[in-house]
Amino acid sequence: MTTQVKKICCLGAGYVGGPTCAVIAYKCPHIQVTIVDVNETRINAWNSDNLPIYEPGLDKVVFDRRGKNLFFTTEVEKAINEADLIFVSVNTPTKKAGMGAGYAADLAYIESATRQIAEVARSSKIVVEKSTVPCRTAESMRTILEANSHDDIRFDILSNPEFLAEGTAINDLMFPDRVLIGGLQTPEGFKAQQALAEIYEQWVPKDKIITTNLWSSELSKLAANALLAQRISSINALSAICEATGADIDEVAYACGCDSRIGPRFLKASVGFGGSCFQKDILNLVYLSEQLNLPEVAAYWKQVVDINEYQKKRFVSRIIKTLFNTITNKKIAVLGFAFKKDTGDTRESAAITLCKDFIQENARVKIYDPKVSEQQIFYDLSEPGVTYDIKDLKKRVTVVQSAYEASTNADAIVVATEWDEFKELDFERIYKSMNKPAFIFDGRLILDAEKLKSIGFRVHTIGRANF
Ligand code: UDX
Numbered sequence: 001m002t003t004q005v006k007k008i009c010c011l012g013a014g015y016v017g018g019p020t021c022a023v024i025a026y027k028c029p030h031i032q033v034t035i036v037d038v039n040e041t042r043i044n045a046w047n048s049d050n051l052p053i054y055e056p057g058l059d060k061v062v063f064d065r066r067g068k069n070l071f072f073t074t075e076v077e078k079a080i081n082e083a084d085l086i087f088v089s090v091n092t093p094t095k096k097a098g099m100g101a102g103y104a105a106d107l108a109y110i111e112s113a114t115r116q117i118a119e120v121a122r123s124s125k126i127v128v129e130k131s132t133v134p135c136r137t138a139e140s141m142r143t144i145l146e147a148n149s150h151d152d153i154r155f156d157i158l159s160n161p162e163f164l165a166e167g168t169a170i171n172d173l174m175f176p177d178r179v180l181i182g183g184l185q186t187p188e189g190f191k192a193q194q195a196l197a198e199i200y201e202q203w204v205p206k207d208k209i210i211t212t213n214l215w216s217s218e219l220s221k222l223a224a225n226a227l228l229a230q231r232i233s234s235i236n237a238l239s240a241i242c243e244a245t246g247a248d249i250d251e252v253a254y255a256c257g258c259d260s261r262i263g264p265r266f267l268k269a270s271v272g273f274g275g276s277c278f279q280k281d282i283l284n285l286v287y288l289s290e291q292l293n294l295p296e297v298a299a300y301w302k303q304v305v306d307i308n309e310y311q312k313k314r315f316v317s318r319i320i321k322t323l324f325n326t327i328t329n330k331k332i333a334v335l336g337f338a339f340k341k342d343t344g345d346t347r348e349s350a351a352i353t354l355c356k357d358f359i360q361e362n363a364r365v366k367i368y369d370p371k372v373s374e375q376q377i378f379y380d381l382s383e384p385g386v387t388y389d390i391k392d393l394k395k396r397v398t399v400v401q402s403a404y405e406a407s408t409n410a411d412a413i414v415v416a417t418e419w420d421e422f423k424e425l426d427f428e429r430i431y432k433s434m435n436k437p438a439f440i441f442d443g444r445l446i447l448d449a450e451k452l453k454s455i456g457f458r459v460h461t462i463g464r465a466n467f
């Protein structure tokens, strides 16, 4: 079956636009997919052997279709003009200044992308909002498009939020739990929804493709992320009780997760959730609730983020207290810097907060992550809010190439990301190379605490007491 859409353009070659449209190209060889970005370095990387994002399985998909029906370019205007359907997958960071700073999403990139579509389009288009955005963004996009469009050109707006999780993006895209397409409840709106649905129908069972109105679709994305993050904050709040009582959070999560009404997923206690979505989307929901004059609702969701901050601070306090109430000039090996395993992404990673706190306490920090570059780590640690400039920072922080290098002469190891390779380390070797007493703080509950104790380590795990 051929769909009516023959050419797709995606604005934004990031973590969402790149993998999503690469999979569309892979699954729909009859559709030409062009991914554009204003960032030339990023586009060059997409056209090279070294893709700009690390995502298991992504290389295979891109290398299979690139140059055939998948293209990466900075020629935005040409790509817009040729396309029947345009995905808008640009970044929507939390606003740093002005109204709603710290909560609301900065829609400047969405707006400029929308204006660009309006300006250059010479034929009718379906414009699909793919970035996570506050409710009503589609409406604003529609207003901009309609006010600026030429002659007989019509724009149909759809909301098609992406639910992929980094690290499992390709699998999530190939086998999605659902695809959500929001549209205007008009004959034209339904037609546009149908055109997009036909693309997904090439590989997604029809009953998993949900169509709703625009508002439901936009809110569902924020709601899904808020509900997922809420589970993590709930289990993390319980982990504090476990540490104080002697209950074990993994046992509690297992016992609760066996209840089919609760289910086992997203109940892994941790040093705190990170990533580009959870915090941003919840704060968006908080802002929306306040705007709608629903302060109790706003306070309810805000608490999910507050517990996440508390969890990170609590872990740092435990580390300092255990290391005899001071970490000044102590050497701390931080294992993992990405916000979760199988990605090189560090956005809102708990490791950033931990490392900043260690630096502020004058510790010496050695960081190892299998996929995050030294440059990215220094960028994250020198962001505004930290008093150190890069030169000062480099006196306190070293980025190294292995967990062994990080641990040599260290007083403590802190596991910040759950990379599989950390489970396989030769801990006898590590123990021998460390200062004694040798401490391990497992912020991800991935290590075998009993085995480590038998080697001689003093082990502290989130959600477990050390009586
Ligand atoms: C999330 C949503 O899962 C995805 O549907 C949405 O499209 C984007 O936001 P992502 O942020 O990529 O995806 O990863 P996710 O697997 O949800 O993990 C987010 C954070 O929560 C990570 O820091 C992870 O380590 C943490 N986490 C996850 C836990 O601490 N415990 C868990 O049980 C699960």
Ligand code: ADP
Residues within 6 Å of the ligand: 011, 012, 013, 014, 015, 016, 017, 036, 037, 038, 039, 042, 076, 089, 090, 091, 092, 109, 112, 113, 116, 131, 276
């Ligand atoms: P996400 O995780 O949501 O995909 P990223 O920051 O990884 O976010 O990617 C968004 C991309 O969108 C960036 O590479 C950025 O350069 C690009 N971008 C922003 N504005 C535009 C625009 N008007 N046209 C094309 N690309 C854009």
